Amino acid sequence: MTPNSWRNALLPREKMMSLGASALTETELLAILLRTGCQGLNVLDLSEQLLSQFKGLNGLLTTEHQELVAIKGLGPAKATQLSAILEMCRRVLNQKLKKSDVITSPNSTREYLQLHFQGLEREVMACLFLDTRHRIIALETLFQGTLNSATVHPREVVKKALSLNASSLILCHNHPSGDPEPSQADIRITQTLKEALQLVDIDVLDHMIVGQGEILSMAEHGLV
Template sequence: MKEKLLIKEVPDSSLPRERLIRQGEKSLSDQELLAICLRTGQHPIHVMDLAANVLGRFMNLYTFKGATIEELMEIKGIGKVKAIEIRALIELGRRMEEASQPKVGKIRASFDLAQQLIHELKDYQQEHFICFYLNTKNEIIQKETLFVGSLNQSVAHPREIFHGAVRYHAASLIIAHNHPSGDATPSGQDIMFTQRLSQCGEMMGIELLDHIIIGHSTYTSLKEDELLKKK
């Protein structure tokens, strides 16, 4: 039995683009998504009709993803260029489906990460604020230097830090920054900022595992010193 594809009679190709912006791509039909990718039709065929013709040529999306360039070119309005573009689109979708989230290391202990950061940050003349975003297995899925300069709550705002956590679907995070003076002792500002960030993480369900402060050859782990949460 032929599966019915999501085909709509929409006269204006700009409507799918506008609706994608307003409502998101999930609100669009298969035909509308393909019409956006095709961009234009071929006179006198409107791009929405062209998208409908392409989808109607195949039983369902499963058979459509196996379409060859030759099969696509048999459809009126689909020349070699559009056929190649469709094949490229299908292949990109296949690769995205098979893609796994990249990892750049696994956190086993604050000590190990601190030793790495001492080597990386010890000679910096400005404070560098680094965030490590982790998955549920404590694997690093993203490392970002978010701020350069003196750490203060007006610059290093939790909103900016947790924006990355949400973007990368992180389960937890570790933050770190260096003290150019070489003294890894946390300041009162460091402690208050860490406690505030920990509380924000609790509300969002994204745990702050540690805040590591780097000196020239030493470090301080606020988790090890039990300074993460406000007492």
């Protein structure tokens, strides 16, 4: 590494110390986390290359660990650091969500669900189980499918809801294609689950579909 590139690699830390973390670009923030570059790239160049490859921090930090390890210039140590940061983000958001008094609107869960589902290549169905005051009991992944569909068994949803003593729930699943628009199959399974859960006095409040950077609330569209 040349003297100039070494000085450039130190700039983000100096900038953060004098101006604070909010003043840094995504490239500079990532450079601080990575600390060093690789052969032929200083840490800022490596950071910029990674952000370009994964279309931003969100794409990079929500990539599966094994994919990160395989990236040239990243290696096991740096990949493990990034994966650990993602997991910390998930846990912080989870704790924040659980400490909130109640789920009052679709916006209350969007940020957490985006992290929970981001980067998955297969369709996954989960349920956010709530108590009588709409406080969170648990977020449980119940079904995993192919790229195009997930096989959902109403009996399993009812069984899990009863075991958790849930009063209501929010259905949620991802569309790996990135388009959150509900399909006819999504609408049908929502109605099927709603009818099955009504038999045991459990309400379905919403069905949220996670796309690329967007989460659609079927309740907001009058589909629940």
